Amino acid sequence: MKKVLVLSAMMLTAVVCMAKDIKTLVVTTVPQMHCESCENKIKGNLRFEKGVKQIECNIPKQMVTITYDGEKTTPEKIIQSFGKFGYKATEVKKEKPESKKEK
Amino acid sequence: MRQYPDCLWYHINIKAKTFMRFILTSIVMMLTLSVFGQDMDALQADTMKTQNLQNITITSRRAGTRRVKGPTNAQLITRDELFKAACCNLGESFTTNPSVDVNYSDAATGAKQIKLLGLSGTYVQMLTENLPNFRGAAAPYALDYVPGPWMNSIQVSKGSSSVRNGYESITGQIDIEYLKPDNDEGLTVNLYGNTMSRLEANADANIHLDDKLSTEVLAHYQDDFGHHDVNDDGFLDQPNVRQWNLQNRWKWKGTHYMFHGGISLVKEKREGGQTHQTAPDSHHLYKIGIETDRYEGYMKHAFILDPEHGTNIALMGNVSMHLLDANYGTKHYSVNQKNAYAQLLFENNFTEQHNLSVGLSLNYDYLMKDDKETTPGAYAQYTYNLNDKVVAMAGIRADHSSRYGTFVTPRFHLKLTPNEIVSLRLSAGKGYRTVHALAENNYLLASGRHLVIDDLEQEQAWNYGVSSSFYIPLFGKTLKLNAEYYHTHFSQQAVIDYDSNPSEIRITNLDGKSYSNTVQIDATYPVVKGLELTAAWRWNDVKCTYGGELMEKPLTSRYKGLVTASYKTPLGLWQVDATLQLNGGGRMPTPVNGLWDDRFQAYEQVSAQITRWFRHFSIYIGGENLTGFRQKQTIINAADPFSSTFDPTMVWGPVQGAMFYAGIRINIGRL
Numbered sequence: 001m002k003k004v005l006v007l008s009a010m011m012l013t014a015v016v017c018m019a020k021d022i023k024t025l026v027v028t029t030v031p032q033m034h035c036e037s038c039e040n041k042i043k044g045n046l047r048f049e050k051g052v053k054q055i056e057c058n059i060p061k062q063m064v065t066i067t068y069d070g071e072k073t074t075p076e077k078i079i080q081s082f083g084k085f086g087y088k089a090t091e092v093k094k095e096k097p098e099s100k101k102e103k
Numbered sequence: 104m105r106q107y108p109d110c111l112w113y114h115i116n117i118k119a120k121t122f123m124r125f126i127l128t129s130i131v132m133m134l135t136l137s138v139f140g141q142d143m144d145a146l147q148a149d150t151m152k153t154q155n156l157q158n159i160t161i162t163s164r165r166a167g168t169r170r171v172k173g174p175t176n177a178q179l180i181t182r183d184e185l186f187k188a189a190c191c192n193l194g195e196s197f198t199t200n201p202s203v204d205v206n207y208s209d210a211a212t213g214a215k216q217i218k219l220l221g222l223s224g225t226y227v228q229m230l231t232e233n234l235p236n237f238r239g240a241a242a243p244y245a246l247d248y249v250p251g252p253w254m255n256s257i258q259v260s261k262g263s264s265s266v267r268n269g270y271e272s273i274t275g276q277i278d279i280e281y282l283k284p285d286n287d288e289g290l291t292v293n294l295y296g297n298t299m300s301r302l303e304a305n306a307d308a309n310i311h312l313d314d315k316l317s318t319e320v321l322a323h324y325q326d327d328f329g330h331h332d333v334n335d336d337g338f339l340d341q342p343n344v345r346q347w348n349l350q351n352r353w354k355w356k357g358t359h360y361m362f363h364g365g366i367s368l369v370k371e372k373r374e375g376g377q378t379h380q381t382a383p384d385s386h387h388l389y390k391i392g393i394e395t396d397r398y399e400g401y402m403k404h405a406f407i408l409d410p411e412h413g414t415n416i417a418l419m420g421n422v423s424m425h426l427l428d429a430n431y432g433t434k435h436y437s438v439n440q441k442n443a444y445a446q447l448l449f450e451n452n453f454t455e456q457h458n459l460s461v462g463l464s465l466n467y468d469y470l471m472k473d474d475k476e477t478t479p480g481a482y483a484q485y486t487y488n489l490n491d492k493v494v495a496m497a498g499i500r501a502d503h504s505s506r507y508g509t510f511v512t513p514r515f516h517l518k519l520t521p522n523e524i525v526s527l528r529l530s531a532g533k534g535y536r537t538v539h540a541l542a543e544n545n546y547l548l549a550s551g552r553h554l555v556i557d558d559l560e561q562e563q564a565w566n567y568g569v570s571s572s573f574y575i576p577l578f579g580k581t582l583k584l585n586a587e588y589y590h591t592h593f594s595q596q597a598v599i600d601y602d603s604n605p606s607e608i609r610i611t612n613l614d615g616k617s618y619s620n621t622v623q624i625d626a627t628y629p630v631v632k633g634l635e636l637t638a639a640w641r642w643n644d645v646k647c648t649y650g651g652e653l654m655e656k657p658l659t660s661r662y663k664g665l666v667t668a669s670y671k672t673p674l675g676l677w678q679v680d681a682t683l684q685l686n687g688g689g690r691m692p693t694p695v696n697g698l699w700d701d702r703f704q705a706y707e708q709v710s711a712q713i714t715r716w717f718r719h720f721s722i723y724i725g726g727e728n729l730t731g732f733r734q735k736q737t738i739i740n741a742a743d744p745f746s747s748t749f750d751p752t753m754v755w756g757p758v759q760g761a762m763f764y765a766g767i768r769i770n771i772g773r774l
Contacts, residue, residue, distance in 0.1 A: 041287075047674040048717065
């Protein structure tokens with residue numbers, strides 16, 4: 001019984017952890033992404049920004065999809081952070097690449 | 104679109120119902136992850152590529168080792184892989200690699216040797232930036248001359264390689280690519296220290312002088328200052344090495360012309376044997392002192408005549424001077440070795456199917472008056488490529504040695520890729536090698552036995568190989584399987600014979616059979632998100648004729664097993680790596696007066712490392728040989744180092760126990 005309780009407690013904690021304000025931001029960049037090293041540069045830098053949870057680069061579509069914790073950062077801050085490594089990002093609105101469900 | 108990229112794992116959009124099924128297993132993972140302060144979000148790592156296929160998102164974690172596309176069986180070890188261990192130098196870069204073994208070949212000097220296909224490292228052609236390097240006297244300590252943080256990648260090719268780089272590779276090739284001057288500008292500093300009293304500092308800095316010209320400086324300093332004698336035999340467990348290593352590289356990149364060149368110098372002082380601290384009662388210390396000064400220069404010119412057809416002419420070459428002054432007890436060896444190499448090659452893709460590469464080469468080695476060789480040569484290599492499904496590469500070269508006359512080297516490779524799941528590679532080829540016996544084996548002077556060197560022939564061997572790779576979709580991920588068999592047999596070989604005469608080590612010409620058979624199976628699978636497991640097993644059957652009797656090659660493990668686990672958190676901020684190695688037992692040289700056993704037993708090795716990445720730096724801590732296994736008697740008759748039975752060269756296992764280390768890499772300017 002104790003085990004079940006402990007497990008349930010952990011599950012609850014886990015669920016609470018996951019119940020964050022997770023949002024998605026899609027941007028295009030200047031300069032454009034050409035290759036894997038451009039992608040690595042973006043990912044390698046952006047991953048250290050507070051609240052960033054996931055970064056996906058789509059080179060053919062020239063889009064970067066950033067999943068972030070809305071309680072910790074804002075789209076403006078993320079867009080600004082591109083400037084730290086010499087890129088300029090512009091938000092792409094109302095154009096979600098895939099029908100993704102919010103967690 | 105690539106369907107099955109390396110190390111991919113599928114990320115399935117988990118629906119609520121299926122989520123519940125996974126929740127219990129997830130808890131275990133969450134607990135693990137919570138240690139690292141990370142969320143258990145179903146997110147992809149920075150180093151992961153994603154591709155969308157309808158409802159399934161495929162995410163691949165960039166592999167640390169990649170199979171090279173061509174017809175040869177080659178693996179590229181990238182920096183991602185090198186960061187899995189401290190990798191202070193080239194010798195330590197193969198900890199996580201199932202194909203390459205690195206042993207201490209000498210307990211007193213720390214000379215290290217690579218083994219590929221169960222055979223000595225001398226049969227592996229060493230290249231830096233695609234040019235042959237570390238020949239002759241540089242060979243015993245060469246693995247220490249390439250600092251780990253300088254390396255961009257290492258390419259390990261097994262079996263006979265392309266004839267383009269010469270006739271020497273018999274069991275394979277190892278090509279080291281350094282960091283490039285035209286990489287992102289900046290400075291990286293690496294500091295490292297371990298519990299065996301080693302301190303290291305490395306730095307690499309580069310600058311783009313304009314949009315075409317860039318330059319780079321690579322620097323390394325290491326100092327071992329301890330007096331570790333764990334086994335209490337009066338000898339240092341490892342020599343104290345102080346090394347300065349500096350390299351300056353330049354690159355000019357135009358549309359039709361490219362230049363790459365550089366100079367480097369290595370200064371090394373190696374002190375081993377007995378010291379006043381380790382053997383306070385000894386009146387006559389057995390000391391080992393090896394001083395090395397090495398200077399290198401290289402350049403490459405490439406003229407791109409027709410980019411569409413890949414038509415280019417390249418002229419490349421390198422020169423080196425290697426001064427070695429070594430004292431092993433009362434024995435002394437010094438050499439001033441000079442080498443020059445030049446190569447002119449032309450390549451053209453006539454059509455997408457047909458590629459031709461032809462070239463001329465000239466190699467010059469000078470060790471002493473009666474040990475020098477000039478070898479001009481020419482080669483032609485034709486590659487047929489049918490939509491990457493069938494790739495056949497046939498090469499032939501003819502060389503003329505000033506010592507051994509004219510000889511011909513044929514090599515053939517075939518790669519078949521009938522579908523995206525299977526690929527099969529076949530290879531056959533001949534290799535030759537001129538032996539500079541004393542220079543390449545001068546560490547054997549540390550033995551109390553007489554070192555006798557006969558008048559040696561040029562070594563000749565055939566190598567045949569078959570390897571198959573499978574990319575098997577399994578539970579939504581890809582299982583990478585690899586199975587291979589290699590056979591090498593020597594028609595002429597310089598055999599190091601410990602067995603025929605107990606009072607001597609004789610380097611003599613092969614009289615009888617000498618061969619190696621190796622079978623290797625390895626598998627890599629991304630078990631859960633971010634966690635990749637590799638398991639490998641290799642059997643070695645290596646035999647050689649010593650004094651008329653076909654015997655197992657001494658100090659060679661019968662098998663090797665390897666399991667590596669590598670875990671990266673979703674954004675790759677934390678990385679945990681662990682490796683378990685199982686090395687099989689083998690034969691010892693024929694025992695003399697019962698001083699040692701006739702065989703050695705199997706032993707295990709465990710190493711682990713944790714890395715934390717920050718924006719401008721990363722820190723890592725780790726340990727090697729965590730089970731603390733040591734070869735008990737690394738030096739035979741250590742009590743009487745000036746006797747004929749004294750021998751520090753019979754080493755098959757680790758000399759030291761567990762070792763822990765920590766390091767930091769600081770990144771300035773590079774984003």
